[in-house]
Amino acid sequence: MSDYRYPYKDAEFILDHLVGFDRLCEEAGLEDINLELASAVLEEANRLGSEVWAPLNVVGDREGATLGEEGVRETPGFKEAYDQYVEGGWAGLGFPEEFGGQGMPKVLFTAVDEIWQSSNLGFSLCSLLTHGAVEALMAHGSEELKATYLPKMVSGEWTGTMNLTEPQAGSDLAAVNCRAVPEGDHYKIYGQKIFITWGDHQMTDNVIHLVLARLPDAPAGVKGISLFLVPKFLLDENGEPGERNDASCISLEHKLGIHGSPTCVMSFGDGDGAVGYLVGEPHRGLMAMFTMMNDARQSVGLQGLSVSERSYQQALAWAKERLQGTRSDGSRYPIIDFPDVRRLLLLMKSGTEEMRALAYLASAEIDKAHFAADADRRASHMARVELFTPIVKGWLTELSQELTSHGVQIHGGMGFIEETGSAQHYRDARITTIYEGTTAIQANDLVGRKTLANNGEVLAALLRDIQATADNMQAVDGLADMGTSLAQVVAQGEAARQWLLDHAGEDRYAAGSASVNYLMLLGYLCGGWVMGQAALKAQALLDAGQGDKGFLETKRVTARFYFEHLLPRASACLAAVEAGSSSVMALAPEQF
Ligand SMILES: Cc1cc2nc3c(=O)[nH]c(=O)nc-3n(C[C@H](O)[C@H](O)[C@H](O)COP(=O)(O)OP(=O)(O)OC[C@H]3O[C@@H](n4cnc5c(N)ncnc54)[C@H](O)[C@@H]3O)c2cc1C
Numbered sequence: 001m002s003d004y005r006y007p008y009k010d011a012e013f014i015l016d017h018l019v020g021f022d023r024l025c026e027e028a029g030l031e032d033i034n035l036e037l038a039s040a041v042l043e044e045a046n047r048l049g050s051e052v053w054a055p056l057n058v059v060g061d062r063e064g065a066t067l068g069e070e071g072v073r074e075t076p077g078f079k080e081a082y083d084q085y086v087e088g089g090w091a092g093l094g095f096p097e098e099f100g101g102q103g104m105p106k107v108l109f110t111a112v113d114e115i116w117q118s119s120n121l122g123f124s125l126c127s128l129l130t131h132g133a134v135e136a137l138m139a140h141g142s143e144e145l146k147a148t149y150l151p152k153m154v155s156g157e158w159t160g161t162m163n164l165t166e167p168q169a170g171s172d173l174a175a176v177n178c179r180a181v182p183e184g185d186h187y188k189i190y191g192q193k194i195f196i197t198w199g200d201h202q203m204t205d206n207v208i209h210l211v212l213a214r215l216p217d218a219p220a221g222v223k224g225i226s227l228f229l230v231p232k233f234l235l236d237e238n239g240e241p242g243e244r245n246d247a248s249c250i251s252l253e254h255k256l257g258i259h260g261s262p263t264c265v266m267s268f269g270d271g272d273g274a275v276g277y278l279v280g281e282p283h284r285g286l287m288a289m290f291t292m293m294n295d296a297r298q299s300v301g302l303q304g305l306s307v308s309e310r311s312y313q314q315a316l317a318w319a320k321e322r323l324q325g326t327r328s329d330g331s332r333y334p335i336i337d338f339p340d341v342r343r344l345l346l347l348m349k350s351g352t353e354e355m356r357a358l359a360y361l362a363s364a365e366i367d368k369a370h371f372a373a374d375a376d377r378r379a380s381h382m383a384r385v386e387l388f389t390p391i392v393k394g395w396l397t398e399l400s401q402e403l404t405s406h407g408v409q410i411h412g413g414m415g416f417i418e419e420t421g422s423a424q425h426y427r428d429a430r431i432t433t434i435y436e437g438t439t440a441i442q443a444n445d446l447v448g449r450k451t452l453a454n455n456g457e458v459l460a461a462l463l464r465d466i467q468a469t470a471d472n473m474q475a476v477d478g479l480a481d482m483g484t485s486l487a488q489v490v491a492q493g494e495a496a497r498q499w500l501l502d503h504a505g506e507d508r509y510a511a512g513s514a515s516v517n518y519l520m521l522l523g524y525l526c527g528g529w530v531m532g533q534a535a536l537k538a539q540a541l542l543d544a545g546q547g548d549k550g551f552l553e554t555k556r557v558t559a560r561f562y563f564e565h566l567l568p569r570a571s572a573c574l575a576a577v578e579a580g581s582s583s584v585m586a587l588a589p590e591q592f
Contacts, residue, residue, distance in 0.1 A: 003317065004054040004310055006046040006115050007356075009551050012039060014357050017537040018530065019107055019364045028105060028371035038108050041093075045112045048088060052081050053119035057310075060122045060260020061424045065201070067252050072200035072262045078123055082156075082203045091127060091156025095134060099150040106370075110302060110363035114356070117306030121428045122260025124306075126159055126198040128299050133160025133210050136292035137229070140280035145229060148239060149208055159204050162292055163193040163211040163230075163266060171441050173286060174221045178213035178268065180228055180276060188273025189213050189230055189247075192265065195435075199264030200232070200249040206241045207232040210292065211268065211276060212285050219283065227285030228276035230268065247274040257427030293436060294386075297393040298362060300436045304396035304429070305355035311407030311425035312348040318411050318420070319345060335410070344406045347565060350531070350558040351403050354566075355396050357530035362388040383458045387450050388526075394442035394516075395523025397432035404429040443515035446522070452504055452511070456497045459522075463497070466490050466529040473532050476539055478556075482563045486528050489567060492574040493525045499578055509581035521573035528567045535559035 015021040016035055025033045060075045067073075085091065094109030095101025116124040134153050137146060152158040169175035178191030189211055193199075200207060209230040218224030232248075233241035249264035268274040280288040319336040326332050335341045365388060369381035404426040408415035415422045433439045451459055467490045473483025496518050503510040538555040541547040 004050050004118055004313060006042060006049065006118070007309065007352075008039070008042065008046075009548065010353055010356060010555075011042065011111055011114075011360075013534070013537075013551070013555070014360050015107070015111065017541075018357055018533055019360055021105075021107065024107070024364060024367055024371075025105060027373070028367060030103070030105060033104060033108075038111070041104070041108065042111060042115070044088070045090065045115045048084060048090070049115040049119035052084055053116065053123060056081055056123065057120040057260070058421055058424065060120060061257075061428075062259070064122075064259035065252060065262035067249060070202065072202070072249050072252065072264065074201040074203055074262065075123075075260050078201075078260070079203045081120075081123065082126070085127070086156040089155075091130070092154045094131075095154045096138075099134075099138070099146070099154045101154050105364075106366045107360055107364040110298075110360060113299060113302055114306050114309070114359075117303050118310045120260065121303060121307050121310075122258040124303075125258065125261045126201070126203070127156070128296065129162055129197055130156070130158075130160040131299070132162060132292035132296040133208060135295045136210060136227070136288055137279065139291045140227070140288040141229070142279075145277060145279065148235065149229065149231075152206070153208060157204060158206040158208055159198060159201070161196055161199050161207060161209045162289070162296070163196055163199075163209050164289065165193060165195045166191070167194055171438060173212065173225065176212050176214065176225050178211065180213040180215050180226060180278075181273065182215070183273075187213075187215075187228060187276045187278060188269060189228055189276040190269035190273055192267050194265050195253065196249075196264045196266045197261055197435075199262065199266045201262060205233070209247060209266070210279065210289070212289060213276070215282055222286050224283055225285045226282050227279040227288045229279050230274050230276040234275055245274050246271045255431075257424070257430055294389055297389050297436050297442070298359070298366075300432055301362075301389075301392035301394075301396040302359050303432045304398075304400035305352060305359055307425050307429045307432070308348065308355065308400045308403040308407075309352045311404040311422065311429075312345075312352055314420075314422055314425070315348060315407040315410040316345060318414075318422075322412070341410060343565070344410050346558065346561045348403050348406055350562040350566065351399055353534070353555075353558050354527040354531045354562055355399065357534060358388075358526050359392055359396065361530060362392045380461070383454070384462065387446075387458050387462060390442035390446040390450060391519060391523050391526055393436060394433075394439045394446070394519045395526075397429075398439055398520065399523070400429045400432060439516055439519070443519040444512070446519050447500060447504070447511045447515045451497065451500060451518075456501050459493070459497050463490050463493050466493075466525065469529055469532045469536070472536055476536065479532075479535055479539060482532065482535065482560065485563050485567060486532050489525050489528055489570045492570050493522060496521055496574055496577045503580060507581055509585045513579075513581035513584040514577040517573040517576040521570045521577065524567055524570040524573065527562060528570075531559040531562040 021035045056077050065074050092101035093104050097103045180187040211228045211230050234243045236242035247268045250267045251265045253263040322335045323332040324335050365385045372378045408422050408426050411422045414420045470483045470486035473479040538552040542552050
C-alpha cells in the first residue's frame with residue numbers, strides 16, 4: 001500500500017489560524033504571496049509527491065543504491081523523479097531570487113517539505129542536505145563561491161552533502177582529523193568521512209561536498225576546524241563540471257532503514273589530494289557548519305512528523321478494512337470499532353497534528369527572525385527559533401518512534417510482515433533520533449546553550465506565552481478544564497527550569513541526568529500549547545458558524561485527546577528531572 005495524500009485541511013488550518021500566514025507574508029513584504037497561492041503550491045507538490053515520489057518509497061526500500069565502477073547508482077526511478085522535481089522549480093522554493101530561488105517564506109517551504117518527506121523519506125534526504133549546504137554557503141561563502149556554486153545548487157542541478165562524521169568523531173566533532181593543506185588559491189583535502197548521506201549518485205552532473213577538516217596550524221579541539229567546499233567534478237573555464245576531483249565513495253553502508261538514501265564512506269585525497277575551497281574563516285568551520293546543522297535539525301524534526309503521518313494514513317486504511325469482530329448475527333466488523341484501536345489511531349492522529357502545528361510554528365519563527373521590522377523583535381524571534389530547534393528535532397523524532405510503532409501494532413501480525421509496508425515506516429523513523437545530533441545531544445544543547453546560558457530567560461518568555469493560552473482556554477466553555485491542565489504543565493515547565501538553574505552548577509552530573517526528560521517535558525508542553533491554540537480557534541469558528549464544521553469538531557476532539565493522553569506524560573518527565581543524578585550515576589561501570 002503506498003497511497004499518500006497531504007492532509008490539506010489540517011495544514012491550511014494551521015497556516016491560516018495558528019501561523020497567520022497572510023499577515024506573516026504582509027509583514028515580510030511578500031505582497032504577492034498569500035494563503036490562496038500557498039494552497040495552490042501545496043496542491044501541486046502533493047501531485048508530484050503522491051503520484052511520483054510515494055510509489056517509489058517501497059522501491060527504494062527494496063532496491064537501495066548500489067556501488068559500481070562509475071560510483072553510486074541510485075534506486076531505479078529516482079533520477080526521473082528528481083528531474084521532475086528540478087523541472088518543476090521545487091528545489092529553489094524557499095531561496096532568495098538573487099540566486100534563482102522563488103523567495104517563498106520558510107514556513108511554506110516547510111509545509112512542502114512535509115510532502116516530500118512523507119512521500120519518500122530516503123529520497124527526500126538528498127534535497128534536505130542540499131538545502132542545508134545552500135544555507136551554509138549563503139551565510140558564509142565568499143562572493144566568488146556563491147556566484148559559482150549557488151545558482152546550480154538552488155536550481156537543484158547540483159546536489160549538496162554534509163561531511164562531518166569520521167570513525168573517531170561522531171557526536172564529538174572536536175576529534176575531527178581530516179587534513180587541509182594550502183596550495184595556491186585552494187587547499188588539498190585528505191582523509192575519510194563516514195555515513196555521508198547521498199555522498200554520491202548519478203542524478204545530477206555534480207555533487208558539492210561541504211567538508212570539515214583541519215589546517216596545518218589548527219589549534220586542537222572544535223576551535224581548529226575549518227569548512228571546505230569540495231566538488232565531485234572540478235569546474236572548467238565555463239563553470240561546467242570537468243575533471244574528476246580526488247573525492248569518491250568507497251563503500252555503502254547496509255542499514256536498518258532509509259535504504260533509498262545512499263550512506264557513503266567518502267575518501268578524500270587518495271591520490272593527489274581533493275581540491276577544496278575554504279568556506280568562511282579559517283578555524284571557524286564548525287560555526288559555519290552550524291548554520292547548516294540548525295537548518296537540518298528542524299528538517300529532521302519534520303521527518304518525525306512526516307514519517308508518522310505516512311504511517312498513520314496507512315494504519316487508518318487498514319483499521320477500516322481489517323475485519324476481526326463478530327456481531328451476534330454473525331456479520332463481522334472492522335478493528336476500528338475496538339476502543340483500543342481507536343486509542344492507537346488517536347495517538348497517531350493527535351500526535352501528528354500537534355507535531356505539524358509545532359513544526360510549522362517553529363518554522364514561521366525563522367521567517368519572523370528574518371523579516372521582523374525592528375532589531376529587538378528579530379532578536380527575540382531568533383532566540384525562540386534557537387529554543388525550538390532542539391525541541392523540534394528531539395521531541396518530534398522521539399515521538400515518531402512511538403507513533404510508527406503504533407502503525408505496526410494496528411496492522412497486527414501483518415505489520416511485522418514487510419509486504420504491508422508499515423514496517424518500513426517504523427524502520428525508516430529509527431534513524432531520525434540519531435543523525436543530526438542524537439536526542440542526548442539535542443537535550444544537552446537545550447539545557448546548556450538554550451537555557452543555562454541565558455539564565456532561563458528565553459524559556460521563561462515562552463512559558464508566559466503558554467500561560468496566556470491556558471488563561472484564554474480557562475475562560476471558554478468546554479475548554480476550561482483543558483486550560484487548567486495546561487496551566488499545571490506550565491508550572492511543571494517552570495519547576496524544571498528552576499531545578500536546572502539551581503542544580504546544574506552544584507552537581508556536575510545534574511544537567512546530563514535531567515536533560516532528555518527536560519526536553520521531553522518541554523515537548524509535551526509545547527504540544528499542549530499548540531493543540532490548545534487549535535482548540536481555541538476551532539471553538540471560536542464553530543461559535544461564529546464559520547469554517548468546516550466537521551473538521552473543526554474533529555479538531556476539538558483530537559485536542560482533547562492530546563490533553564487527556566499525551567500531555568499528562570509531562571509530570572512523569574518532571575519527576576525524573578527532579579530525581580537528579582543520584583541513581584543515574586550510582587553504579588560503577590563494572591556494576592552494570
Ligand atoms: C544513516 C545515517 C546517515 C548519516 N548522515 C550523515 C551525513 O550526511 N553527514 C555526517 O557528517 N554524518 C552523518 N551521519 C552520522 C550521524 O550524524 C552520527 O551517527 C551521529 O551524530 C552520532 O554519532 P555516532 O554515530 O558517532 O554516535 P556516538 O557519538 O558514538 O554516540 C553513541 C551514543 O552515545 C551518546 N553520546 C555521545 N556523546 C554524548 C554526550 N556528549 N552526551 C550524552 N550522550 C552522548 C549518544 O547519544 C549515543 O546514544 C549519519 C549517520 C547515519 C547512521
